Amino acid sequence: xxxxxxxxxxxxxxxxxxxxxxxxxxxxxxxxxxxxxxxxxxxxxxxxxxxxxxxxxxxxxxxxxxxxxxxxxxxxxxxxxxxxxxxxxxxxxxxxxxxxxxxxxxxxxxxxx
Amino acid sequence: xxxxxxxxxxxxxxxxxxxxxxxxxxxxxxxxxxxxxxxxxxxxxxxxxxxxxxxxxxxxxxxxxxxxxxxxxxxxxxxxxxxxxxxxxxxxxxxxxxxxxxxxxxxxxxxxxxxx
Numbered sequence: 001x002x003x004x005x006x007x008x009x010x011x012x013x014x015x016x017x018x019x020x021x022x023x024x025x026x027x028x029x030x031x032x033x034x035x036x037x038x039x040x041x042x043x044x045x046x047x048x049x050x051x052x053x054x055x056x057x058x059x060x061x062x063x064x065x066x067x068x069x070x071x072x073x074x075x076x077x078x079x080x081x082x083x084x085x086x087x088x089x090x091x092x093x094x095x096x097x098x099x100x101x102x103x104x105x106x107x108x109x110x111x112x113x
Numbered sequence: 114x115x116x117x118x119x120x121x122x123x124x125x126x127x128x129x130x131x132x133x134x135x136x137x138x139x140x141x142x143x144x145x146x147x148x149x150x151x152x153x154x155x156x157x158x159x160x161x162x163x164x165x166x167x168x169x170x171x172x173x174x175x176x177x178x179x180x181x182x183x184x185x186x187x188x189x190x191x192x193x194x195x196x197x198x199x200x201x202x203x204x205x206x207x208x209x210x211x212x213x214x215x216x217x218x219x220x221x222x223x224x225x226x227x228x229x
Contacts (some may be wrong), residue, residue: 002155034218042157043117043203043220089156105155 004092005025005106008054014112017080021107023073024088034076038087038106047088080111083104087101115140117221125227126194127145134189136204144207145187146171147179149200150223156203162187177222194228198210201225 013019014029025033032051034043048057048064050073057064061078077084090104117138126132146161148171158171162181176198178190187206189196202224206225207216 043222044170045220046217049217075223101158103156105153 003104004090004102004104004107006088006090006107006109008107009105010108010110012110012112013080015080015082019077019080021075021077021090023075023090023104025071025073025090025092025101025102025104026070027071027092027094029095030068031093032073033064033066035062035091036089036091036093038084038089044089052073077109080109081085082111082113085109085111115219117204117206117219119202119221119224121224123225125229127229128195129193132191132194132226134191134202134204136187136189136224137165138187138204138206138208138219139185139186140208140219142206142219143184143209144218145181146205146218147177147187147189148203148205149173149198150203151152151200159189159202182210194226196228199226199228 007022034049035047035048038044047062048059050057050066052068055066064078066073087106087108089106091101093101120135145227147159148156150156159171159177160171161166161181165181165184167178168181181187204221205218207218
């Protein structure tokens, strides 16, 4: 079982709508959590990074939240655009072991006109 | 432009024929890493390097080799490729990597490898 679980696996929404992606993790001890956006056939691009003491971080229309007590994070996308269609990957870095990172399987978001 | 480059971008080869995928970054980053991405399995780390001449195994190192003779380059070597190494490969780099590092990791464009 992956130590970083993302849901849903895929999501289809209409342009202009909001959506929320979930990430639950069991990685311990915790160092930080990152959200990446990966367009088809391209490398992931960092959206946000949060440490233990941060519970929200925004990057334009993307807002990530973190609850380190329940080990849950979410990525909220506001007023979606067609260009938001991509895979969104949650990555949790461990607080030991040279900062080993564990990747979630990603949520595939499709935004339709 | 700050970037991570990989070559080739696409490669079709046959079982047992040695190949090298190159990775280069122009950001003077200390940390570099190789990942493979397979459907349903997400990104898995193959090898990483904390600095020149310092490399270590990731989660799936079997069948791969790396070297870090200079800071900017981190080639991935498949001595005897097999079909189960057919995958999408990404190289990545970041400024440094301590346990608490929040440095952004920059990914290359990917290399799609098919081993027949």
